[in-house]
Amino acid sequence: MSRTRSILRMVIIAGCAVVGAAVGVCFQALRITGKPQEFRSVAKLVAAYPPSVRNASRDYAPEDDSDFEGTILETVESDMMKQRALERVRALHPELQEREVLVRATKTEGTGIFNVQAVGAEPRYTQVFLDALLEEFTSFRQSFREQGQNKVMKVFLEAIVDMQKRVEDSFALAEKARSKVESLPAKAEQERLVARLSSFRNQRDDLRSEIKALAAGEASRATLESKMMLVEQEIQTLETATNALEQAAVEFRIASEKHAQAKLAYEKMFDKIQEFQTVLSSTVTDLVVIQERASPAVEQVEDWRLPVALGAAAGGLLGALAGFFISLALSGPASLPPVPPKASS
Known part of the structure; x- marks a missing residue:
């Protein structure tokens, strides 16, 4: 292959890589800017496993806590809790337009604190919905207890x-x-x-x-x-x-x-x-109270640097690959060196 043809091929590959990187950047920019606004509100619950339940059996093991914690997490995120929260919002705030709200709950390692996060398209509704969810959650758990037991344990739990x-x-x-x-x-x-x-x-x-x-x-x-x-x-x-x-x-x-x-x-x-x-x-199985109510919802802003960098890299790679095949098509097959004739016998 001649030197001119090699330089032309490199120019085509480099140009296609630059164009591909630019397209990738534009694609990621459009994807990020085209996303709808999302607002996040957070709250905290405090839960404690009662000592009487721990001491009720000598076979108690620390891993039993995982069932207790998993029950709280799944209950908070359940469709039933969301429906009860939606009905509460409808009753207490009829002026608010209904919105879709995503709820996620996590536990802080080594503590009895559960972090509840709500993400929605409207800040006021998101905060109100999360507060309603917390109220319905605590009410749901309290419904399993006798009223007298609940009052006594609430005093101690607040302490x-x-x-x-x-x-x-x-x-x-x-x-x-x-x-x-x-x-x-x-x-x-x-x-x-x-x-x-x-x-x-x-x-x-x-x-x-x-x-x-x-x-x-x-x-x-x-x-x-x-x-x-x-x-x-x-x-x-x-x-x-x-x-x-x-x-x-x-x-x-x-x-x-x-x-x-x-x-x-x-x-x-x-x-x-x-x-x-x-x-x-023994029906008192756990203690759960609201430590922090829903915070004012703030907008979630996606970090654009990594997606744009990935878009540029992927676009540049695909562009370089396309440029390589284009250069092959334009330059045609490389000429082969002439074959020397065989010596006559």
């Missing part, structure tokens, strides 16, 4: 939710204080300050000895005294910084103690619930 919030807040404060004291930068800064403070204190002691050895009228004494003042100022600055680190250590100790106290109170409350659960009927 649990409050204590759980205190435990989480105190833990966050303790971790924040810990980062100021036990993190590597904090320790390095403390060591640096201590070393500098020790060095300046040694300088101060040396200057005091030198000044004491000089007579009052000597000129060098005034120079040493001026230097002494600068050293004293630096020592005061370093002592202030060191005191701040010591204060941070005190704050960390206090925050840790408060977290321990909150955790102990939380555990004692669960012990009290266990005592009440032994009296209540």
Whole structure:
């Protein structure tokens, strides 16, 4: 193949790749901009597995929690709950136009918190629908319990939710204080300050000895005294910084103690619930309350960078492939080298 033909083929392939990438970008841009607006509202539920149910059988295993959690997740997302929420919205907000709302529920790992998300085309309706869904969900579960049992357990559950919030807040404060004291930068800064403070204190002691050895009228004494003042100022600055680190250590100790106290109170409350659960009927299978109601719905904006990049890559690849076949069709088959004649015998 001649050099000119090779260059022409490369130009065709490159041009088709560029055109394909541009088409891919345009396609993804049209796809993203052509999507209808979606608004998302979120809420939270708190659920706890009663201690009496855990202690009712020695064969209880932690994996039993998965059934309890799965029941909550499936119930929240069920068509029955959506229908009950729709009827509630119709009754309480007849002025709102009905919209399709998608509901998803997830559990925060290691906690009893369930996050419920609603996505719809209209922000006000989406928020109202999610609030109605939460109300219907809690009402549905409460319908399995006796009214007296429900009132007693609701009081304790509200106390649990409050204590759980205190435990989480105190833990966050303790971790924040810990980062100021036990993190590597904090320790390095403390060591640096201590070393500098020790060095300046040694300088101060040396200057005091030198000044004491000089007579009052000597000129060098005034120079040493001026230097002494600068050293004293630096020592005061370093002592202030060191005191701040010591204060941070005190704050960390206090925050840790408060977290321990909150955790102990939380555990004692669960012990009290266990005592009440032994009296209540075994039909009380779980405790569920609304921790956070539906937030104002905000628009979901899709990240366009990755889809556009994928569109450009796919379009460029397809364009390059098309350019390769086009170049083959335009250039025709490559000429073969001539075959030398056979020698006559």
